[in-house]
Amino acid sequence: MNFPLKSILLFVFLSISCVSFSQTNDSIPRKKITIPRITEAPKIDGNLNDAVWQNAPIATDFVERQPNNGKLIADSLRTDVKIVYDDLGIYFGATMKDPEPDKILKELTERDGIGNDDFFFILLNGYNDRQQSLQFIVTAAGVQYDAKMTNENEDSSWNGIWYSAVKINDDGWVAEIFIPYSEMRFPNKNIQLWGLNMEREFRRTRTRYSWSPVNNAKGSFSIYDGEIYGIENVQSPTRLSFQPYISAYVNDFDGKTETIINGGMDLKYGINDAFTLDMVLIPDFGQSKFDAEVLNLSAFEVQYQENRPFFTEGTELFTKGNLFYSRRVGGYPSGFPNLSENEEIENYPSSVDLINAFKISGRTDGNLGIGVFNAITERTYADIKNTETNETRKELVEPLANYNILVLDQRFGDNSSVSFVNTNVIREGDFRDANATGLYMDLTNKKNTFNYFANAEGSWVKDDSEKFGMEGGAGMTKISGKHRVSGEINFRTKDYDINDLGYSSNTNYINYAGYYGYRYLQPKGFLNNLYLNFNLNYFRRLETDLYNNFIFNFNSSFTTKKFLGFGGGFEMTPFGKNDIYEPRVEGHYVKVPDYYNVWGWISTDYRKKLATDLTIDWYKYNQQGRGELRLELRPQYRVSDKLKMFFSTNVILSDKEEGFVDLENDDIIFGTRDRNTIINSLESQYIFNNKMALNLSFRHYYSEVEYSKFFTLQNDGELFENPFYDEDRDATYNSWNIDLRFSWWFAPGSQLTLLYRNAMENYLSDSRINFSNNFNNLFEEPQLNSLSLRVSYYLDYNRLKNWFGPNKKTNDVSLSLQNEKMNKSAFFDKRNLRH
Structure with a gap:
């Protein structure tokens, strides 16, 4: 642990020294x-x-x-x-x-x-x-x-x-x-x-x-x-502007229909010439785009894209350092019910209601950026049922909670900054509290030829006990010319945890990375551009020290003068991998054989009515029968300047992969499995004019898993066959979503949206289900059918003042x-x- 920290401090010192040395005048004509x-x-x-x-x-x-x-x-x-x-x-x-x-x-x-x-x-x-x-x-x-x-x-x-x-x-x-x-x-x-x-x-x-x-x-x-x-x-x-909204939903699910009417408002206020307050009162995110859900067999949660408008707009300060994952606000509850004998969970909420949220952000004349984010979420309860008496009770699984972020970002020079970020989550009562703090340096010399960066973060979590973790890194990159190079070092301790308001997956590692790239700066021959990239990554576990992985990667990209894009690459792990995350138990690891991976892609000219992207990606492991093939095809057709269609199909065929299955007493159970995944999506747009559009989005996700053997993980990372484990772990998962949306920007900043949504999913403890039966099973599941209308109207204070006040000459612009x-x-x- 001491060696990596000393290496980082030395690297930062040398980087800063190089920056100081490089600060020579290189004026750019303007x-x-x-x-x-x-x-x-x-x-x-x-x-x-x-x-x-x-x-x-x-x-x-x-x-x-x-x-x-x-x-x-x-x-x-x-x-x-x-x-x-x-x-x-x-x-x-x-x-x-x-x-x-x-x-x-x-x-x-x-x-x-x-x-x-x-x-x-x-x-x-x-x-x-x-x-x-x-x-x-x-x-x-x-x-x-x-x-x-x-x-x-x-x-x-x-x-x-x-x-x-x-x-x-x-x-x-x-x-x-x-x-x-x-x-x-x-x-x-x-x-x-x-x-x-x-x-x-x-x-x-x-x-x-x-x-x-x-x-x-x-x-x-x-x-x-x-x-x-x-x-x-x-x-x-x-x-000062207001954007009141009113929305109405008619939802039908499993034979039950409910009607919901909401109203609320977004407020935006310029505190002064530089700082702005954004506030959402009684938010409604019911028309946000659906999540691309998957069957997750990995050791980490899926990180979904943020689709709620308030959390996507004006967040450039709050994303500094990647300490903020906005899906945490209003996400899953942090607690879990305590069940007595003969009790079961009848309903566990999938999200927490947001009461309100605000952002203040801006930048002073001295180029100091300041951002403050705050949100409050509602108390949330799970429904618990007694299987003997049929009585139900409620248990608090998420208390009243406050989420807060403070960002200070000092810019200087043409393209340099030093930043401070603090995130804090406070929950009432004995629930989990958390805090994370980060410092960031991003320096570019005046010639704009080299960039130097460093970061240090600390996390503190108080639950049943307290834990403190750290993350840090430093690096430098040549950002000019045909030849580009970079080198960096990063580490993260095992107790680093920012998951209350951020997202962290891998922990307990140190990584050394190097990069060399070559590019065309001008068209040459039949090519408009060319990029060749070579990457090396070396990972070790920090506590206790253990080799984790060594990866060599080469990738390339070319575009011809007729705007045909193509490229490919090669990756290998010549020494195999000690996977310290898949066992799900601290201190254990599983040996993964070495692999090589080759891929290629092609992208046709998007100026044409018909354009296509195609990617082929193949993994071959140094283990009999183990490998993975990925195919992705994305054609799009422009019928006219108003009508266009986009289709995507993604096929992933994985044979003989080995992954975690279960914990049984003190044994960690792994399994050999075949997994087939097919993802089809379709989007069609008809644009009436530059204010009015009709959009259809469809996605069907299908994944099946079939196990052939089970193993017990040994302390040396090897797998020993376990003939006594006889649980049925085969599975088939389907997710189906359709959105049909009509949007009309009927006035500046004002919008009407009519949305029809159809959604369903199913999970079966079975695999190798034929095509017809799979869809029969899916359509037997309860479906969500929702029709919603949302109207928001932009109101400017100055216009309102003119409506209701005397129309006289003032100094107000x-x-x-x-x-x-x-x-x-x-x-x-x-x-x-x-x-």
């Missing part, structure tokens, strides 16, 4: 534009014929970013962007030439979706720090996409309220955009200096052009922002916005809005 203030707002209709556009400054001379990095844009694709501002916000008028305007690609998608489309992209950074930006995209079909971008990490769950319109003409197409100040964050200063970059996607040749040139050879995209000058004496309006909209020429003419 394009600049000075924009004027206007007094009359243009109408957002896709026609740049308003007077304000006539003499507006022009951002031009776009440069190719992909695939031919640095090449000047052709005159036939000349792209000019006019930019102006007023008391209300900032306006963009982009003119994009196209020699064949009738061939402009304009596939319709739902909001926040980009398909086979040309698009125009704005990246705005109110603090001009080259690290955090707001992203606004409008496609040639008029569909909006927006996101928060932090060091190229994109959070597309954020939805801003902004206005856009597009128009295709004889010379190409035009995008006209208005972004209100209420959607932006900028310092409270008289003179503003913002970061800006803009891009154009020319989809027919899949080329991307940016206004401020980007060097693909090093650094992240955001460090190449240009700058906007000329914005003076603007105020951020009162940022947003009230001015409302008065401006009353003019005939105002952009808010509903006939011309494109949301």
Whole structure:
């Protein structure tokens, strides 16, 4: 234990020393534009014929970013962007030439979706720090996409309220955009200096052009922002909005029908120019996307994707360090009932109700990011039945609980930060409490050629007893040029446990990792790009010291100039593995023979109506008959710009795998099993227009397991055949889900969703069931049929104030916005809005 910690501290010291040595000046040229203030707002209709556009400054001379990095844009694709501002916000008028305007690609998608489309992209950074930006995209079909971008990490769950319109003409197409100040964050200063970059996607040749040139050879995209000058004496309006909702559900399950009506509200308040409060009152997540459930035979729980909007939007600060797994809030109860003789559990809740939750997040002028998250969950009970008297009682399995996160993230330089994260869970009474704290360093030298990182975390849990665990690591990466290398070391003690508000699986290890990569920086020959990657990972158990695994991995990726993607790889564990997790008992391990794994994949051109992804993945173990074959096929067909279909089938055939089965007295029972899994999914979308869509999602998961032999695990990791274990462990599991959803964005920020859901599952202690009988058994199970309607409406405080207060001139920018909209020429003419 002492050696790894000393190694890490030494590595961190050397890394910091290297960073200090590397901090030499390497200025990156930044394009600049000075924009004027206007007094009359243009109408957002896709026609740049308003007077304000006539003499507006022009951002031009776009440069190719992909695939031919640095090449000047052709005159036939000349792209000019006019930019102006007023008391209300900032306006963009982009003119994009196209020699064949009738061939402009304009596939319709739902909001926040980009398909086979040309698009125009704005990246705005109110603090001009080259690290955090707001992203606004409008496609040639008029569909909006927006996101928060932090060091190229994109959070597309954020939805801003902004206005856009597009128009295709004889010379190409035009995008006209208005972004209100209420959607932006900028310092409270008289003179503003913002970061800006803009891009154009020319989809027919899949080329991307940016206004401020980007060097693909090093650094992240955001460090190449240009700058906007000329914005003076603007105020951020009162940022207060409400989103009340009402929802109704009719659920039918196992012959019982219930009707549920809910109401609640989301609230967003700008505490000052930088910090925002988000709060959800009486939440309703009944229309969230279904989970992709599986038959889990591993030693760890399945980590599901978060689909609840409140927990996906604006969480870039809270995901620092991976201490926050939002599914814990409102997830499974932490307790389990104490059963007396002749008692059984009649109903154990699968989730805990959320009472309310809020987030406060923002960043100061000094680039200190601060985030606070808090949520409170309801008391939850299990139903216990006495099998002799048929009497029932309730037992508390989750008390009133508080979940809290504090994040401090100090950024400096172009792309560096030091962060502190603390998570805390407090449950009333004698239930489990937990705390986790992490420190993180992420440094990039000024030349943007090397990145250095280190982390240290501690976890504390109080249940029947107390335990404390640690995690840490450090590493360095060359992030520039054709040749990339990295090395790192990570460790985690056996008592490290962040599972009350985070997710941790493997513990009690130390890992040494190395990487070498080679890539094309420019197209060459018949290839647009090429990536070759080599990885080494060496794992050992910490307590007590034991070899765990050594993995060599090679993977590759190629894209031709006709946009055919393909690649493959090879992996091997030449010394086998001592698996310390599969036995489920501390101190034990099972020997896993060495294997080699080869795979290949191909992805056809997504510009075509029919496109396909195919992956073949094969594992062969150094053990007779043991191996695994994985096949995945994902064709998609675009019937028209409005109708498209996506299909996926995934087949996993595993022979003679060995895994944990049971604990019997002091024996750990393993079994040899064959496992076959088939996952089919279908998604179909019909997009009526850029506000209205119909979406069908279907998934069927099937997995069967058949055991042939059972073994007792020995202390040396070997398996000894156990002919006396005769439990039937064969199993077949099915999960079936259908969602049919109609969505309508009927006003900015406001949405109506009508959802029909059908779901069922079954688990049988049997295998090798034929196709027909399997579905007969599945459809004999109780089905959930649910029809729900949810309507949410976006209300802005400034608009409400204008409705109910006197319409008079004030210094409030947003009230001015409302008065401006009353003019005939105002952009808010509903006939011309494109949301």
